[in-house]
Amino acid sequence: MTELSASAEATPADAPVVSVRGLKKSFGGVEVIKDVSFEVSQGQVLSILGPSGSGKTTMLRCINALERPDSGLITVDGVSLDYGKGKPRYRDILAQRRKTAMVFQHYNLFKNKTVLHNVTEGLAVVQRKNKQEAEAIAGEALEAVGMSGLEDRFPMHLSGGQQQRVSIARALALNPSVILFDEPTSALDPERVNEVLRTMKDIASRGVTMIVVTHEIRFARAVSDTVIFMDGGRIVEKGAPDKVIDHPQTDRLREFLNSLASREFE
Amino acid sequence: METPLQILSKVVPGIISHIPQTLLYWFLPSVLALALGSLLCWARVTNRRNPLYWICTVVISFFRGTPGIVQIYIVFFGLPKLIWAIGYDVSDWTAGVYFIIATTLNLSCFMAETLRGGYLALDRGQVEAGLSIGFSRVQNFVHVIAPQTLKVALLNIKNLEIDVLKDTSVAYTIGAVEIMGYANRMIALRSGLGQLWILGAAAVIYFVMCAVLEIAFNLMVRRISRYEEVAR
C-alpha cells in the first residue's frame, strides 16, 4: 500500500504541496479568475464551493497546466510556474502536469482501452514502469476504488459511477502530489453519487492531498480540512468547514448554501 | 481455332507474374501517402492564419477536383521537364516511377481529408485526459490522438485503398507494365483474338485482390472497434 499513499518526499511537513499566488486568467478579455491565492498542505483536502461560472474549473485546469494563466505563480511539490514572466518552458509545464492528476466531471476515460489499461497507460508511458510493475500498481489502485474484477471491461460497459472510480484509480496509480477533482459526481445518477464520494473519502484517509470542486456540501463538511467559497472569480470565504459551511459570513455564501439546500428537495 | 482453355493457359501465367507490379503500384503510394497525407492533414488543422493552411487547401482541392488520369499525364510529361529545368537528367526513370509519384500525390490529398475528418471527430475529453496524466505532446499523439483518428478514418481509408488498387490498371496508359498493361499487350499481339477471355481473367484477379484487401481492412476495423461491442 505504500506506493499509493501520498508522496511525502522532500517537502517539509508544513510547507504547502500546492501554492497558488496571484492567479489571474481571462478568456477573450473577460477576467474569470481575479487574483486568487491559496495553499494546500501535505495530506490535506481542500474543497471549493461556488456557483456555476465562478471559475472553479478554470482554476483546477490552471493547476493541472491544461490552461495557461495570464499571471500568477503556481507551485506544486517544488515545481514552480511563474506566469508573470511570460510563457513557462514546456519542460516545466510537463513536470508540473506530472505532479498533478485530474478527475474530470465526465470521467474522460480512454474509451478504446480496458479498465486495466486505462490505469496502466500513464504508468507505462509516463513513468516507464514495466508491464508487471504497472499492472501490480494498477491492481492496487483498482482495489482501492472497489473495481477489482472488472479489469477487462471497456468503459462503455460500466456505469457512470464505476467509470468515475476507474478515473480516480487512474489518477491515484500515478501517485501524484495532488489529485484535482472537478465536480466528480455531478454527471452521475443520484444513486451512483455515494459510491464515488465514499471512494474519495477512502482516498483522503490514505493521506492523499486533494482539491475537490463539489456541490456535495455534506461531503465537503465531512472530509475537507479547508473550504473555499468562490464567486465571480474571487475567493469570498475560506476556512474550516464548520466555520464556512455552518457559519457563513457573507450574504452571497448564505444564498448559495440555501440554493443548494433547496435543490435537494426538488 | 483455340479453345478458351488454351487461350487462358497462355496468358494467365503472364498475368499472374505481373501481380507484384500491380501490388507495388498500390503499396508504395499507399505508404507514402499515409505520411504525406498526415502532413497535409496537420497543415489543414492548424490555424487559418498559417499560410501553409491555404497552400495545402489549394493543392488538395486541385488534386481532388481533377481526373486522376489527367494528373498522371501532367506528372508523366511535366515532371521530367521541370526536373530537367533545374539541371537533372531523369530520362532513365521508368513510367512506373511517374505513376507512383502521381498516385502518391493524388492519394495524399484524399488521405489528408479523410484523416482530418477523424481528427475533427476526436473526443477532446480524452485528449485532455492524456495531457492530465502527464503525456508529452508526442506521447499524447501516439497513444490518444492517432489511434482515435485512425479509428474514425479507417472505413474511408479502406475505400480509398480499394480504389487505388483498382486504379493501378490505368498505369499502362503511360507505358508502365502491370496486370492490365500485360493483358493489353497480349490482346494487341493476338490481334484481339480471345480478348474477352483475357480481360475476364484480369478482372477475376483484380477481384480477388480487392476482396483480400477488403477482408484485411474489415478485420482491422473490427479489432480497432472492439471496445464498442456489446458485452458478452
Ligand SMILES: Nc1ncnc2c1ncn2[C@@H]1O[C@H](COP(=O)(O)OP(=O)(O)O)[C@@H](O)[C@H]1O
Ligand atoms: N475555454 C473557454 N473559453 C471562453 N470562456 C471560458 C472558457 N472556459 C471557461 N470560460 C468561462 O469562464 C467562466 C468560468 O468558467 P468555469 O471555470 O468553467 O466555472 P465553474 O467551473 O465555476 O462553473 C465562465 O464564464 C465560462 O463561460
Ligand SMILES: [Mg+2]
Ligand atoms: Mg466547472
